[in-house]
Amino acid sequence: MTVHQFEAGAAGAQGYAINWDTAETRVKELKAYLMNAPQVMDPERLQFLNEVYDEFQGEPVFYIRAKLLERVLLKKKIFLDGNPIVGTLTGTRAGVYAYPEWNVSWIKEEMQMAKMASLGEMKIPQETTELLEKTYKKWKGRTCIDLNNKMFKDKYGFNPAPYSKAGIYYDNVSVASGSGIADYPLALNKGLRWVIDDIKQRLLDCPTTLANKEKHDLYRAMIVATEAVIAHSHRYADLAEKTAETETDPKAKAELLEIAEICRRVPEFPARNFREAIQSFWFIHLAIEVEQMACACSPGRYGQYMYPFYKKDIEEGKLTREQVLTLLKFQWIKHLELAEYQGGSYAMTLSGHTGQSITIGGVDAYGNDASTELEELLLETQIKMKNIQPTLTLLYHPKLKDSYMQKVVECIRGGSGQPQILNNNVVIQRNLARFSQYEGGITLEDARNCGNYGCVSTGICGKGSFITQEDQPCLAKIVELMLYNGKDPLTKKQLGVETGDPTQFQSFEEVYDAYKKQLKHIFGISRKHSDLSQMARLQVVPSIFRSVMYDGCIEKGMCEEAGGTRYPQVNPIMTAGIDAANSLLAIKHLVFDTKKITMQELLDALKANFEGYEEIRKMCFEAPKHGNDYPEVEGFVQQYYRDVDDIHHSVGPDCFGHRTPLDAYSLSYHNYFGSLMGALPTGRKAGVALTDGSVSAMPGTDHEGITALIKSGAEAIDTVRYGANHFNVKFVPSALEGPNGARTLISLIKTYCDFGGSHIQFNCVSSDTLRDAQKHPQDYTDLVVRVAGFSAYFTRLDKGVQNEIVKRTEYAS
């Protein structure tokens, strides 16, 4: 199929009342507004939060949370902005809500930091500032993270807070978090009214025993929340009707009246066509985000569950492909509008990423190619829009059509770095391995119905949530603990165990042994802290509407935080493994194998941040590094990652009692943790960002070309045993030009997957362009780069991340 072949005028009189004449102009204007207007922290949610917690004091937390969502959806300011898909996160355009229930310390401690949201610097108006201060007083000591640390201290007798302060791990419940891929088809095909009836019936059927108290609370709350989502759509119907009354342009009026009609119908009732389906999808997605705006609420296989609606409209002549493309652009605007802000340090770890990844490709329940024509339009939309949200993820397998892969390559070469690639076979194997330990196991059909959550994680569409994140340790920090005998050089506290004075180590084995002991100690603490964090999350911020939208929660009468979904998973993100492995390799090479320097000399150089030790820094930098396909080096990296996994499992199961795969990826944690760390034996200086991804090469240390890098990256981590790997490869566009360039790229993707790699991301930007963009940011507002597994506007990134991207090795053919 060629998506450019449009049947002009085929939509004719029976098409939708959208004013197509002005549609593309509106897309441009809406995008321009988002790109130019500063984001603003809207006060209204804070107001509602304070009101609802006062009014419903004494009610079960499920009920209060549902009432809070209801209050926001029913009382927030709503407006129309020319987008035929309606529904906005906050009461202001380009608005951001605060979610202080998780953490309020940033209100006091991080206000001096740059306030970066997804689209750049965010403004906090006076009204919001006052409410934030009021909220701080109300919530201090009662937030998720406060409770998490309090429970830890009560149980284990010491305060865990210094561990996150030192940059050993990041407190997972200090921020709201996304949940994965909701069951969007449920709303599209059955409608929320059906869902409410189902919940009501279950409430009636549920025996009124004390053991069922929680179920009763949850069902009551679910009904309130779901009704609120329907009422929210009706508010837009009213607004569109009212606006139509005074609209004089007949085409605009017709469009408004059609919006009203659609909002009266969906998401309450099943969608009957693509136009209704797109609006229904958006109301559901928006409600999930309003409840808890955070990274990784991902639409999943949008191009597949929307396909029947698309096909019907195309066949009936209600839409042309060109019009579908325009509608998708409007949807792309809606995704770009969504933004979050949870304090300055979180902004550094996440770069404002909202993780709304759409999964394309993959296979169906029978193992056949599941890709659709609509997905080619999603690729086309991204080629045109070059948005940072939503992102596209291809589940690659060899049955994908060549024409489809050519479209994928065209999109990658378009410069937005999308789609990122996930290896479908690996993901299915991972699902089978991971969920076979669950009660009831997993069906092959479910394992195949996989999708990408957030950055690079995977799970089951509609049936598995990963709301329950874990604390996120920095593996490179453990090197510091080993080198300083357990004493953290940043906080000067003894946070690790005493593994001995490293200058006394007689062999590399002793070094590695000490590292593993430190790691086990830290994993032990983060495991305890993480498990308690899930209890804190369940107590303070259980999700109600989100639980409605994940298969399993209604049936079990359990919210997703309690493990209500069919395939719940926890998500321990591991960062900076390559920095740790490269550090250990450098110590082995320099101190033990070649004896070029002593451990004391190395320590002196590190303590001095290599000032006055330039020769040692060079030796460190040139010591053997991951990414070059040197068998001994890669053998160690693989061993290292196996050991990390084993040690992680040795400290016990997760809060569900399962053996949890590690998610090895970086977000922007490598940037955040890097800012808290001293010099490393890799030759990296203090404060500099660590290596991105989990199998990428340290910037400037891969010399053997991209095939060597790809092979090293693919094999570094057992991607079936781990929950993710994360691999960024930068390409100068000239290396991918023409039909041969397309073939080259496809061959590289296929070979990476054949070697067992899970994730790979190609970034086609030249470093000259990036440097120029640093000098003249105003000329590059649209420049998208991939950082740490997601897209970002380059000129709006932290300077440290910018520099790191520039440094990454380029591959000219």
Next chain:
Amino acid sequence: MSRGMIYNIQRMSVQDGPGLRTTVFLKGCPLHCLWCSNPESQKFTPQMLLFDNLCVGCGQCLQVCRYGAVVPQPDGKMGRDVEKCRDCGDCAAVCGYKARVMSGREMSVEEVMEVVRKDWLFYENSGGGVTFGGGEPTAGGDFFLDLLRAAHDDALHVTVDTCGFCPEERFDKTIELADLLLFDCKHMDPEEHKKLTGQDNALILRNLEAALSSSTEVRVRMPLMPELNDSEENLAAMAAFLGRFDRHQVEIMPCHAFGRSKYAALGKPYPSVRQYAPEELETVKERFARLGLVPVIV
């Protein structure tokens, strides 16, 4: 197994034959073309390259040089006395800035093949393979033939990038073992050829004829130099020669200046061959077409 002089093994080459390839560059060439963009490939022995811009003047090289060939410059950087330098590599071994690097390393067939085999899956998935280039790879003699045979026995797709200046028997063996020859054809006139490359072209044309008469795939390539080999006369002679084999396509490689820094690094003067202006190149391409040739820029 024989050993030979390699100056580079480049993984993921995309311009030296089909698919993703590993190109093995053998050091040494019997021709000395005026425009050579890899001047370090001409000599059959290792050579030291000095990249002035990377030198920080630390003086490590000065301390180890046994021949007085390291010469401190007024700007503090370390230069080289080309006359005194014996390319022993001592300075490159201590240079921490990669300003001084050695080109050329003796390797065994097995060592080369170990690197080549690393990317077999990339070849498999892209229809690629191994390419032997140079220098002039066939000038590697038995070492070259051993390499060729090893690759052939591995059933890899084998490309040889050659100027054709090679003893007949060895070249016939090459034709037999290679899957594809990238055959450089520099000039049809013996006198002109000698002026441009230092050698007469009789042997080359004989080998080209043998190649074109064989079942091995041959792509005729021509480094195209303004005024030096782009005349109507030369192209007509080439068209006539290729026409005998019903061949018309010529891959042309217009003159470029990518090798400039390497001349400086070897302490050699940069040859004064100019580059085409884009519109001029179009005119030359039309000339090819007029004479019945099909030019393809690579």
